[in-house]
Amino acid sequence: MRRPHVRALALTAVAAVMPLASPAPAAADRVVIGGYPVEISQSPWTVALASRDRFGGTRAGQFCAGAVIGRSTVLTAAHCLGEEALGAPLGQIRDLKVIAGRGDLLGDEGKEIPVRAVRVNPAYDSHTNAGDAAVLTLTEPLPASSVIRTAGSGDAAYRPGTDAVVYGWGDTTGRGDFAHALRAARVRVLSDSVCAEAYPDSAEGKYLADSMLCAGELDGGRDACQGDSGGPLVAQGRLIGLVSWGNGCGRAEGPGVYTRVSGAITELGAGR
Template sequence: MRRPLVRALSLAAVAAVIPLASPAPAAADSVVIGGYPVEISESPWTVALASRDRFGGTRAGQFCGGAVIGRSTVLTAAHCLGEAALGAPLGRVRDLKVIAGRGDLLGEEGREIPVRAVRVNPAYDSYTNAGDLAVLTLTEPLPASSVIRMAGSGDAAYRPGTDAVVYGWGDTTGGGDFAHALRATRVRVLSDAVCEEAYPGSAEGKYLADSMLCAGELGGGRDACQGDSGGPLVAQGRLIGLVSWGSGCGRAESPGVYTRVSGVVREPGAGH
């Protein structure tokens, strides 16, 4: 659970998907700890990744989250698609879907859309977790209203102290209590200096500002956790991060670490 510098992917590269392929992932701690229920209509760009074949039907097979950045394009964490997370090579997962418009995984509203192709960031490092990003292309488009704008480099949404919200269906206590309804928790964007001090390169991981950001509360209590990986971190109405890794869930002085969207995807004009 750590990471290095990462090459930025252009939107053209994001669109140029490749056949399903899996990198070897690093284990990642990713829950909405200290959160609250939220209606899917308030965050229609939040989607669940699901495979009933791998994870059963109790929670519609949900195992990670994602963010809709184009009508047929979803961003998620690269480590979600590795064999350690799936329990099998990605190429053997025949029913990978994105569940959109469904806040309660036990319900039937919304749509379950098959994933047509996956592109894993070629600069993803499974040991450091740098560039922890994958792009899913769906077989059917979602409404334009489901798309969230990404924050570009230098966007004010990345400033330390900015209020942000992380969304997911993951563990709500750190003890394996997975939510069946979408939850969110409010966190603050923390400075790179704080994050580097929290993760200087020990067993817990190494923070690398070019491809990561961290958010939470220094006293702990609010965080993402297992099952939230790949889910969106949103500030000022823009996507700034994807749940990636951390040391435990909601621990004091161990904030959650997120893939810095502007560090791995460059969108011309974003944030300007």
């Protein structure tokens, strides 16, 4: 069974997965983990990763998310493509697709586009979670309007206190209530010192500022969760992070940790 910090939706049944997840936060009656519903037209660069062969058709096979950074290029989390998350080696997944332009996984709008090639960050470290990024190349291009700009190193969008939004189809309460429609949550970028104190070096992982950033609320309540992995964290109209890992969901002492996009782009050579 997968390690508890991984925020991909595991192949095992939800009932088996949830003992590894945190209890619902105290604020869950007011602010669910996923925050609020959002139309896909408001974030056309948010896509679902799907495999019906591995995850069934109930939610179109969705198991992770990603962000469109080029017309045929999607950035996602490396751990989404590992055997631990997929339940089989990546090479055995014959129907890996990206679902674009579809906010409700139960609908039929948008496109399901096969993935032509996968490049996992060679610097990815599954122990510390550093470099948790991968690039998917699609078999056909998406409209230019689906592409989001990425924030480079030193961009003001990374500054602590910056308002940001995270998107995904994952667990909305911390109790295995997976969304079928796209949701978003407002969070704030937190300082590296706060993140390093929360994750010095433990079973969950180790915070490394060069390849990570964290975001949330100091008192908890808003966060990404299982099933949101690889999903975009956006600030000031630019992609700054990918949902990566954390200690539970929505905990005050365990902010969400995201792959720092500027580092991932450099390591993967994934410019548009």
